[in-house]
Amino acid sequence: MTVQPPIPFHPAPHAPEQVAFDRQELGRILGLYGRMVAAGEWRDYAVSFLRDRAVFSVFRRSAEHPLYRIEKHPRLRNRQGMYALFGMDGQILKRGHDLAAVLRDLDRKLIRPVD
Numbered sequence: 001m002t003v004q005p006p007i008p009f010h011p012a013p014h015a016p017e018q019v020a021f022d023r024q025e026l027g028r029i030l031g032l033y034g035r036m037v038a039a040g041e042w043r044d045y046a047v048s049f050l051r052d053r054a055v056f057s058v059f060r061r062s063a064e065h066p067l068y069r070i071e072k073h074p075r076l077r078n079r080q081g082m083y084a085l086f087g088m089d090g091q092i093l094k095r096g097h098d099l100a101a102v103l104r105d106l107d108r109k110l111i112r113p114v115d
Helices: 023-038 099-110
Strands: 044-049 054-059 068-072 083-086 092-096
Touching: 023 054, 023 099, 068 099, 083 099, 092 099
Parallel strands: none
Antiparallel strands: 044 054, 054 068, 068 083, 083 092
């Protein structure tokens, strides 16, 4: 009888089970959210960490459709950019590689002329 050593088990590297915003990204998003709440524009938010994307949704009231969705798709980082801003109707308003550039459109909505 021949004795063979056991075959070592090396799990294959795999993608993370869920995508999430890192600390800097979430800090930038919550900073904008805080300014918009102080201006009275936004009232509520929701965060979803899914297998293929992370979503930050902003609401005017909690019982309606989101005004905006900020999504992070890591699979799109080499194509159009992994950050996207969606409007209420699901239309892509802005897409890019830099989160600050994507959020800049929302920051402009905070600046209003004074009468």
